[in-house]
Amino acid sequence: MYSYFISVAMLISAYFIYGKYLEKNFGVDSRDTPVTTMNDGVDYVEINWKKALLIQFLNIAGLGPVTGAIAGAMWGPAAFLWIVFGCIFAGSVHDYYAGLISMRHSGKNIPELIGKYLGKGAERFIKIVTVILLIIVGIAFITGPAEIMKSYTGISKEIWLFLIAIYYIIATMLPIDKIIGKIYPIFGASLIIMVVALMASLLIKGYSIPEVSFQNLHPAGKPIFPFMFVVISCGAISGFHSTQSVLMGRCLKSEFSGRKAFYGAMIIEGIVALTWAAIAIAFFGGTEGLAQSGGGMVAISEISKSLLGKAGIILVGFGVIALPISTGDTAFRSARLTIADAVGIEQKSFKNRILVSAPLFLVAGFMSQLGFTTLWRYVAFTNQILATFTLWMCTYFLIKNNKNMFVTGVPASFMTGVMTCYILMAPEGLRMTGSVPYFGGVIVGIVSLVLVINKNKVSKNTGYLKEA
Structure with missing residues (x-):
């Protein structure tokens, strides 16, 4: 029980302590930002930081810190450690510096930034990875809610797919402040309130949250490294x-x-993921009970209804329908902008937005015939590959600006090791067994960091002009 509250305290403290250091290390200042110099009334529209916080939280959350945390809880309280330290030193840094670097470069998308700092080959690769990831996330968050609504109403999945797709098209095409800027802050605040209500009910009803442990409690004996570090992405x-x-x-x-x-x-997302992982383990009495529950949507439904009664039914409806939809439409919006930037089509014109969006939704419509489970299997790999490249991009930005590169270089090296091991070991990878995948991951991770440290030394000796 104490581990959970200590973990929450660490996450909150990190915002004020480590977050402040990162702000100073980056060197934020009062220069004009893209919304000031490039306001187009569509994608570059001023939103105050309070609304932006709630929109960003909802966009990055959806069901990720819920289903991912529940799946990660299968390894037991060891999941708490990855959520806390991953969130503080990897995920939060990744999100923060990616946003700031984009602001320093006229709001450029991540593939273009990766191309600038890691080379054109990396840019071409990440463009493909990013568009695939965004489309799959968008489709998965059409398919999942449609399947749930079919079970609730008896209306065919195809009709719900059509209705949700119509909303996606509208939300993707309209200026960001018309729907997203007005409704999503309310959804974001609601999600926070619901998580607090669930945890309070769990404690009032006397459930016991286990303390942090390094022990692998996965019922199937699946190794913690690298699988848990890929399964728990949102929240870490x-x-x-x-x-x-x-x-x-x-x-x-x-x-x-x-x-x-x-x-x-x-x-905030780290706290949400930590809370759901703790609730899942406590509610089902450990990982064996969690495994028998069926996990995912089934576990969410059972937990919510049991802890909150009728309010839990509303929570399930909101959680498995509204939240993934809100993340799905911003995924498609990001895909539209990524493709538009790649081919050089400005997006102020409504006609141009249709030109880019139409083929995007045609592909999505074809792929939506696949089930949610099938689609979601491909999200984890592309997601963490993009995170790894983004961290390295941030690292090279810091090197070129003579800043502390270790704040992103160390987590980048770690994630490089994780993904190397995962590719060597995973069923969708090379399926290697024994110690080779572990040695491969450790060696590649260390070597990558050593090479970047050497690059940093060279830059200090030769001198770099500041990039921004």
């Missing part, structure tokens, strides 16, 4: 978040708002 670190930081980075009037909107939103 997620590449998808960088695409959403760009959206809000185009709307903030001051760089000083970045810590509140980006680092703050990720800290």
Whole structure:
């Protein structure tokens, strides 16, 4: 029980302590931001930091810190450690610096920034990865709610797919302040209130949250490394978040708002993920009970109804329908902007927005025939690959600006090791067994950091002009 509250305290403290250091390290100042110099009334529209915080939180959350945290809880309280330290030193830094660097470069999307700092080959690769990730996230968050609504109403999945898709098209095409800027802050605040209500009910009803442990309690014996670090993405670190930081980075009037909107939103998401992981373990009496529950949507439904009664039914409806839809439409919005930037089509014109969006939704319509589970299997890999490249991009930005590069370089190296091991070991990877995947991950992770440290030394000896 104490571990949970200590973990929450650490996350909140990190915002004021480590977040403040990161702000100073980056060197935020009062220069004009993209929304001041490039306001187009569509994607570059001023939004105050309070609304931006709640929109960013909702955009990066959806069901990620709920379903991902529940899946990660299968390893037991060890999940608490990754959520806390991953959120503080990897995910929050990733989201914050991705947003700030985009603001320093006229609101450019992540692939273009990766191309600037890591080279054109990396840019081409990440453009493909990013668009695939955004489309899959968007489709998964059409398919999931549609399947749930079918079970609730008896109306066919195809009709719900059509209705949700119509909303996505409207939300993707309209200026960001028309729907997203008005409704999403309310949804974001509601999600926070619901999580607090669930935890309060859990404690009032006498459930016991286990203390932090390094022990692997996964019922199937699946290794903690690298699988838990990929399964728990939202709440620890997620590449998808960088695409959403760009959206809000185009709307903030001051760089000083970045810590509140980006680092703050990720800290809140870490608390949400930590809370759901704790609730899942406590409610089902451990990982064996959690495994028998069926996990995912089934576990969410049972927990919510049991802890909150009739209000829980509303929570389930809101959680599995409204939240994923709100994340799905911003995924498509990010995909539209990424494609538009890649091919050089400005988006102030409504006609141009249709030109880019039409083929995007045609592809999405075809892929939506796949089930939610099938789609979601491909999210984890592309998501963490994007996060790894984004961290390295941030690291090279810091090197070129003579800043402390270790704040992003160390988590980038760690994630490089995680993804290397995952590719070597995972069923959708090379399926290698034994110690080779672990050695491979450790070696590649360390070597990558050593090379960047050497790059940093060279830059200090030769001197770099500041990039921004």
